[in-house]
Amino acid sequence: MSTPYLRLSGIRKDYGSFTALNDVALDIAQGEFVCFLGPSGCGKTTLLRIIAGLEVQSAGRIELGGRDISRLPPAERDYGIVFQSYALFPNLSVADNVAYGLVNRRAGKAQVTARVAELLALVGLPGSQARFPAQLSGGQQQRIALARALACAPSLLLLDEPLSALDAIVRVKLRGEIRSLQRKLGVTTVMVTHDQEEAFAVADRIVVMNHGGIEQVGTAIQIYREPATLFVADFVGRINALTATLEAGGLRLGTQVFRCEHESLSGHAAGRELRVYLRPEDVLARPIPDGDSNVFEAQIDAIEFMGPYCLVRVHGESLGSAKLTVYLSLNYLAEAQLQVGSRLKLRLMAERMRVFS
Amino acid sequence: MSSIALRGAPVRQQIHWTERFAHAALLLVALALIAFLAAPLIAILQKAIEDAQGRYVGLANFVAYAKTPALLQSLWNSVWVSVVVTLVTIPIAFVFAYALTRSRMRYRNLARSITLVPLLAPSLLAAISLIYWFGNQGVLKSWLTQLGIEQIYGAPGIVLAEIFSTFPHALMILVTALTAADARLYEAADSMGTSAARKFFTITLPGAKYGLISAALVTFTLVITDFGIPKVIGGSFNVLATDVFKLVIGQQDFQRGAVVALLLLAPALLTFAVDHWVSRKQTAMLTARAVPYAPKRAPVFDALMSLYCLGTCALILAMLGMALFASFATLWPYNLAPSLRHYRMGLFDAEVGEAFANSLKMGVGTAVFGTALVFVGAYMLEKTQGMRPLRALVRLLAMLPMAVPGLVLGLGYIFFFNARGNPLGGLYHTLTLLTVCTIVHFYTTGHLTAVTALKSLDAEFESVSASLKVPFYKTFWRVTLPICTPALVDIARYFFINAMTTISAAVFLYSPQTKVAAIAILNLDEAGEIGAAAAMAILIVAANTIATCIFMGLSWWIDRRTQAWKQP
Numbered sequence: 070m071s072t073p074y075l076r077l078s079g080i081r082k083d084y085g086s087f088t089a090l091n092d093v094a095l096d097i098a099q100g101e102f103v104c105f106l107g108p109s110g111c112g113k114t115t116l117l118r119i120i121a122g123l124e125v126q127s128a129g130r131i132e133l134g135g136r137d138i139s140r141l142p143p144a145e146r147d148y149g150i151v152f153q154s155y156a157l158f159p160n161l162s163v164a165d166n167v168a169y170g171l172v173n174r175r176a177g178k179a180q181v182t183a184r185v186a187e188l189l190a191l192v193g194l195p196g197s198q199a200r201f202p203a204q205l206s207g208g209q210q211q212r213i214a215l216a217r218a219l220a221c222a223p224s225l226l227l228l229d230e231p232l233s234a235l236d237a238i239v240r241v242k243l244r245g246e247i248r249s250l251q252r253k254l255g256v257t258t259v260m261v262t263h264d265q266e267e268a269f270a271v272a273d274r275i276v277v278m279n280h281g282g283i284e285q286v287g288t289a290i291q292i293y294r295e296p297a298t299l300f301v302a303d304f305v306g307r308i309n310a311l312t313a314t315l316e317a318g319g320l321r322l323g324t325q326v327f328r329c330e331h332e333s334l335s336g337h338a339a340g341r342e343l344r345v346y347l348r349p350e351d352v353l354a355r356p357i358p359d360g361d362s363n364v365f366e367a368q369i370d371a372i373e374f375m376g377p378y379c380l381v382r383v384h385g386e387s388l389g390s391a392k393l394t395v396y397l398s399l400n401y402l403a404e405a406q407l408q409v410g411s412r413l414k415l416r417l418m419a420e421r422m423r424v425f426s
Numbered sequence: 427m428s429s430i431a432l433r434g435a436p437v438r439q440q441i442h443w444t445e446r447f448a449h450a451a452l453l454l455v456a457l458a459l460i461a462f463l464a465a466p467l468i469a470i471l472q473k474a475i476e477d478a479q480g481r482y483v484g485l486a487n488f489v490a491y492a493k494t495p496a497l498l499q500s501l502w503n504s505v506w507v508s509v510v511v512t513l514v515t516i517p518i519a520f521v522f523a524y525a526l527t528r529s530r531m532r533y534r535n536l537a538r539s540i541t542l543v544p545l546l547a548p549s550l551l552a553a554i555s556l557i558y559w560f561g562n563q564g565v566l567k568s569w570l571t572q573l574g575i576e577q578i579y580g581a582p583g584i585v586l587a588e589i590f591s592t593f594p595h596a597l598m599i600l601v602t603a604l605t606a607a608d609a610r611l612y613e614a615a616d617s618m619g620t621s622a623a624r625k626f627f628t629i630t631l632p633g634a635k636y637g638l639i640s641a642a643l644v645t646f647t648l649v650i651t652d653f654g655i656p657k658v659i660g661g662s663f664n665v666l667a668t669d670v671f672k673l674v675i676g677q678q679d680f681q682r683g684a685v686v687a688l689l690l691l692a693p694a695l696l697t698f699a700v701d702h703w704v705s706r707k708q709t710a711m712l713t714a715r716a717v718p719y720a721p722k723r724a725p726v727f728d729a730l731m732s733l734y735c736l737g738t739c740a741l742i743l744a745m746l747g748m749a750l751f752a753s754f755a756t757l758w759p760y761n762l763a764p765s766l767r768h769y770r771m772g773l774f775d776a777e778v779g780e781a782f783a784n785s786l787k788m789g790v791g792t793a794v795f796g797t798a799l800v801f802v803g804a805y806m807l808e809k810t811q812g813m814r815p816l817r818a819l820v821r822l823l824a825m826l827p828m829a830v831p832g833l834v835l836g837l838g839y840i841f842f843f844n845a846r847g848n849p850l851g852g853l854y855h856t857l858t859l860l861t862v863c864t865i866v867h868f869y870t871t872g873h874l875t876a877v878t879a880l881k882s883l884d885a886e887f888e889s890v891s892a893s894l895k896v897p898f899y900k901t902f903w904r905v906t907l908p909i910c911t912p913a914l915v916d917i918a919r920y921f922f923i924n925a926m927t928t929i930s931a932a933v934f935l936y937s938p939q940t941k942v943a944a945i946a947i948l949n950l951d952e953a954g955e956i957g958a959a960a961a962m963a964i965l966i967v968a969a970n971t972i973a974t975c976i977f978m979g980l981s982w983w984i985d986r987r988t989q990a991w992k993q994p
Contacts, residue, residue: 121893122892123892125436125437125438126437127436127437128436128437139437140437141439141440142440142442143442143889143892145442148893149894150890150893152884152886152889152890154885156884156886156889158887159909159991159992160905160908160909160988160991161905169891170894201990203991203992217894221894221895
């Protein structure tokens with residue numbers, strides 16, 4: 070990465086004896102869209118609030134555009150922020166809300182009016198100047214909050230779970246709009262979310278956090294395909310966690326030895342017990358090449374209908390006590406006349422079997 | 427090098443210059459509460475362990491007190507009278523609250539309004555009325571004799587008058603407790619075929635448990651610390667509150683006065699602590715998912731409840747009505763023809779007019795400055811950052827007045843502001859100090875109203891403003907204050923009404939020039955001018971009624987003006 074625009078180093082936050090953030094370091098490039106993703110209590114919101122200056126870190130340094138802002142009060146940093154609750158001023162009209170920060174900068178009245186109109190058009194609500202927040206839907210209110218945050222053209226946009234209070238359909242629509250708006254304006258953006266699908270959909274890079282630390286930083290594909298830690302593998306997406314023993318020919322699961330072609334296998338001593346992580350979509354029902362050592366005989370224990378595909382839970386005699394979850398398309402299940410109790414052949418993808426010690 | 431520094435002291439954010447205003451304002455509120463609340467209370471503690479020459483004597487004053495049979499008799503009188511009033515008032519108020527919240531009787535709002543009438547009057551109004559009903563020349567004196575009670579003066583009068591004046595307080599708490607019911611519990615009980623009595627004892631009563639405890643404690647404390655009623659109708663029946671007055675004003679025995687004041691502080695502090703504990707329990711009981719209870723129509727039950735409320739309201743109105751009637755009677759009981767004699771006598775001959783003007787000045791001053799102080803204090807606590815230790819102190823001091831009876835506060839003011847060398851001594855006997863004392867006395871309720879209003883605002887308004895580089899005071903002015911105006915009107919009304927009716931603290935602090943109306947009533951009664959006393963009490967009720975109407979009009983007007991942004 071070229072010189073980072075936002076640089077966090079050694080960020081630590083203690084609440085009494087509880088450490089909310091422990092030695093967090095992160096570089097964010099100019100114009101990048103970064104998501105903080107993690108379970109509740111992982112410290113993602115605290116980190117965002119520290120960047121905003123709304124919480125004070127116990128230790129650590131924050132640089133924004135080459136300027137040390139570690140000790141600056143919020144008003145002297147340069148950012149716009151949007152909260153889950155919108156935090157629109159209920160007694161002010163939409164125009165007054167959007168112009169709230171502009172008026173303070175002694176801009177001319179005509180200038181302010183023009184800028185407000187421009188911003189409202191930008192967020193897709195032109196002509197709503199005279200309305201009050203209570204007269205708008207949740208999604209509309211959040212757009213106004215976004216317009217207000219962008220009004221002063223900040224160099225950094227902070228979004229604190231901006232979509233969590235909205236219902237599912239509005240959420241999907243608005244996240245797409247936030248993403249395209251961000252691209253258009255090129256504003257460096259940090260968004261906190263606990264929804265991985267949301268993070269996948271909008272982020273250039275995702276920062277997966279847990280217990281006050283960063284587990285992994287990477288693109289959506291990197292996080293999904295190459296989880297760096299057990300936590301990331303468990304937290305992001307659905308996964309099969311299996312216990313295997315390393316042998317000469319590969320990994321032994323139950324009585325069968327499977328080939329593993331993942332680079333994470335190197336460096337482990339033979340005979341060791343290892344954790345093997347494999348996503349449901351990496352267990353295939355077709356094609357099944359003849360004589361492939363990664364094919365095993367499975368029996369269906371349960372089928373959970375999910376729409377276009379089904380979540381199928383299976384076990385195999387050769388696998389011992391291990392149980393697997395696989396995705397099978399609805400069409401395939403019908404075509405092969407599979408139901409609970411049916412037997413079928415499945416193949417584990419050798420190049421996708423990620424190993425942890 | 428920097429990493430070593432980082433490991434050491436925690437990072438401190440620079441303070442934006444606008445934040446200094448917030449800190450200064452918080453400091454001012456803290457100083458005001460220290461000077462006008464903490465210092466006077468400390469002065470009482472100090473007096474209690476000193477002798478008349480100001481030498482430290484340890485607990486000698488307490489020992490001397492315990493050896494004075496007359497004072498111990500007062501203590502016993504105070505306690506048993508308070509217990510009796512509590513035991514009578516709570517069931518009466520509970521049934522009334524039950525009727526208001528759990529029946530479909532008609533005119534519920536009217537009944538509710540009538541019960542609030544006693545709040546508009548000084549507590550001694552009830553005592554004056556009782557004298558007209560049951561006094562030596564009372565209309566129903568014979569009833570009393572038939573009951574075997576020799577005279578109304580003394581314990582019987584105190585008990586009856588206190589029931590009247592504490593009823594609305596107990597009722598408010600119980601209505602709140604009974605309103606907080608989850609309909610789903612009753613539906614579940616109905617689905618299992620539970621009897622009405624069993625539902626009452628297994629759902630209703632346990633649900634109102636904390637409300638009952640709280641109401642009982644508040645009633646007990648109000649009675650034991652009340653001064654006006656025992657003074658007017660107590661006769662030779664001594665209680666702690668009248669003892670304090672006699673010791674301090676009559677005998678100038680500050681030390682023993684301080685000991686008695688501390689005795690009065692004890693039940694109030696207990697109530698405060700229990701109430702705090704209760705309110706935490708109460709909120710935990712009703713979850714956000716509860717379904718509010720809506721009573722069903724039940725003709726017989728509704729009729730019984732209506733009858734009960736009608737009876738109770740009639741008693742309340744009889745109390746008020748008698749004072750009203752007597753205030754216009756030319757010469758009780760011989761010439762009952764209506765005249766303005768008592769009003770003329772009170773307002774002009776006894777110069778109560780001036781006292782009344784003082785009361786109005788104090789009422790307005792308390793409403794304006796009290797509301798401003800309370801709201802600014804609450805805002806600084808809830809919505810600004812920094813100065814942690816000072817914040818904790820202000821929080822504590824804001825809650826403390828709830829636990830301090832007016833009599834004790836007034837006594838503290840004498841000890842503190844009348845002390846030699848106090849730079850604030852010039853305030854003694856002034857209307858300013860009376861106003862300040864009243865603000866402090868009623869601070870907590872106003873503070874809690876303000877805090878509730880502020881807590882209901884989005885917690886991120888201040889964060890958003892800071893990110894937009896708008897100083898907090900602009901957001902305070904443009905957003906917080908406009909949204910909170912209904913709460914401000916409520917606080918101002920509460921301050922005004924209480925300033926008009928309060929006696930307990932003022933009785934220690936007035937001078938002939940700064941006498942207030944409620945005190946003037948006391949003096950008229952002492953001088954035997956009970957008709958004029960009734961007239962002046964009625965004037966206070968009238969003034970408070972008008973003020974309430976004005977405040978209600980104000981609320982209505984604000985509501986209309988702000989409707990635009992409230993309704994979708």
